[in-house]
Amino acid sequence: AGRLEPGVCYRLWSEDQHAQLAAYGEAEILQADLAGVALQLARWGVEPDELAWLDRPPAAAYAQAQALLERLGALQHNEHGGWQLTRHGQAMAELPAHPRLAHMLLRGHGLGIGALAADVAALLVERDIQSGGQRSGGADLALRLHQLQSGRGAAVQRVRQLARQFRGLLRGAPGQGDGALDEQHALATLLAFAYPDRVARQRREGGGGYRLANGRAALFGEPDALMKEPWLVIAELGSHQGQREERIYRAVALDPALFDGPLAEQVFLRDELEWDECEGVLRAERQRRIGELVLSREPLPNLDDDARARALLGLVRRKGLELLAWTPELRQWQARIGLLRQLDLDAGNSSDWPDVSDAALLERLDDWLLPYLGKVSRLAHFAKLDLAGMLATLLPWPLPQRLDEQAPVAVSVPSGSRIRLDYSEQPPVLAVRLQELFGLADTPRIAGGRQVVKLHLLSPARRPVQVTQDLASFWANTYAEVKKDLKGRYPKHYWPDDPLIAEPTARAKPRGQ
Structure with missing residues (x-):
């Protein structure tokens, strides 16, 4: 690093640390504060995409810089939705200082405390004058200001010189101010x-x-x-x-x-409606805020129905749909529709089936939940809403009929039993006792033949003995071994040698045997 002739370089870290070091440092523009860059580009009237960069400014950091400049009053949106420089922003761009400090200098000058603003700006630009530039003299900037005003030394002189330069750059007559700010309050304001x-x-x-x-x-x-x-x-x-x-x-x-x-x-008002978690009731208040900080709050006694409904929707979005009275049947209904929709999309087709996933339902709360919130005033009232009726409005006729045809709640098996399908898994599961499928050659299908179900073949005690989507292969290759095991454990039950010609039964043995 800077040697002019052969010599020795001592590496002051271990081999392992050396192996983990990056080959070179990251470009400064990829990690720096871009407020100054954004201000100058706005002054030139260009966007980053119009320039050739060795390393392009990161979009997120650049947007963050623009948001800061807007907050400082340097940028505003034009009629085309883009950014334009304000008169205040033009004045900021003419000062050789970070936009934050340029804004402070101009605002301080307007309040009649420009000299103090220049001192503060110089203190922030130069190395810390307290404790020889080390961060060990306490955090209070007021102490540095006092040292600048009364202290000595080269560091203090450098700051004073820079402060004089800043004061010389402030144009026009200073503002009068109101005379009510002492130095401490003026420093905090700046x-x-x-x-x-x-x-x-x-x-x-x-x-x-x-x-x-x-x-x-x-x-x-x-x-x-x-x-x-x-x-x-x-x-x-x-x-x-x-x-x-x-x-x-x-x-x-x-x-x-x-x-x-x-x-x-810097203060703005926000009306907030929140739920009291302890009492389970809705409370409304008007907050005076500074960004995310609440300065003060007062209750809002008269809350209109629309605002209250919006607050209720916000609560559902925060807490999730489990706040509502979901039943296992409704979750199955949701999964049945989801299956048919996904089959359409997987085939490259559009789908008549609406998206009723939790994420989609949360996005569309205004459509299906908002009209029913009129009587909700406590958290417990959500559980009393007719969720099935509300969700049914999302499925226009004749989709309910098609749903029962293509994704039935239950299917008939050879024994005559109607067995419920479980759509919470993909593919849907049909859990049925093995003896009830005797005589069935192939795995049942739904959705017009597009979806093969997954069979959970059960013992007489309803314990799984095999999981398959290929019943024909099970009969041909696996049944004989399974039969041997089941016959030993359940000798009074019917275990034929050829299941394809045997009589299915929901009993231990077919009638008459």
């Missing part, structure tokens, strides 16, 4: 501008774990003074391989009262 997705709420009082507005989790790797704060804005996160949650490295305390002031734009 960071929330830059990192709205990293506003975080403590999971447990005094604990080190936090939930972020983007739904992810983060924690302090070691005790920190900020752990007494119920709300934070996190400026720097990091993780190591094997860690389930990201670590908090730099953050600042956040007063939630700011969401009634300069951060009000």
Whole structure:
């Protein structure tokens, strides 16, 4: 690595570790934050597909970058459904800083705290000025800001120089602000501008774990003074391989009262209808939210029927169809239709049979379940719904008649018995005592002859002795051995030498013998 003449290279890892190393590092664009790239491409008016790349930006990461820029007010949808740069986005693109920091600088300048925004941006860009650049001086960014304002040293001077450059780039007269923000509140406001997705709420009082507005989790790797704060804005996160949650490295305390002031734009209202799991009743509330975090909530006493029905559908989607009163007969009905549909599709044909799988039923809840939810107000009421009647509406005439013809509930066997088929397996199973099939040469078929059933041949005690889909082969090749065993265990039963000409029976022996 950089040697100019022959020498010795010492590898400071084992042979096994060396064998597991990648041949070369992954291209940066495949793992980097693409917000800056997305902002500049929007400024040029081009899409990634219009450019030639050595490594194309990953679509998911690029979409995530665009979503962030939209949240920062840099992008908006145009009339054709694409993205276009806003005036604010144009101003952000002209600043030599990450879009998060550019947004913070512009918003801070508009609030009359542009100088503080420049200091914060410089602190975030440069190496940590506390503890010689090592992450060991506590996470509170307010301490770094105090050191920047009063400290000395080369690192502090570098940050001050960069801050001056940022201040020089802010054009136009600064905003007046309302004068109500002290430095701590102003610092938190600025960071929330830059990192709205990293506003975080403590999971447990005094604990080190936090939930972020983007739904992810983060924690302090070691005790920190900020752990007494119920709300934070996190400026720097990091993780190591094997860690389930990201670590908090730099953050600042956040007063939630700011969401009634300069951060009000980050708050939105959502009406939520949820089931009280303990009492089994529906509860409605209006939530003030910051992303996935609930800031406050209040009950909604008057809930219209449509909203309540939608909440009930949401409950079924979350808990699954087992919430309803399924019976074994209904599950068989579902499997019978599924079999006929699959036979059509396997043959390359379209099918008249609807998709009634659980996944399809969940997708179509509005069609078959929604009209019947008017009287459901408690969890227990779901079990009282006429599920069979509701599902029957999915099968228009004459499909019910064809269902009984092509996928019958039961089939007749030579003994005269009607034996139920089990459609929960594929192919369907006919479990029948061996003696009842005497005289039957071939395996029974259903679905107009398209589907051979699977025979579970049973002993007189109804224990399986053979599983086959080829009854003719069983009679010719296996029956003699099976007969020998059964005759020894059930000597009073009828075991003829030639089953194809023998009289079938559901009794021990045919009548008259």
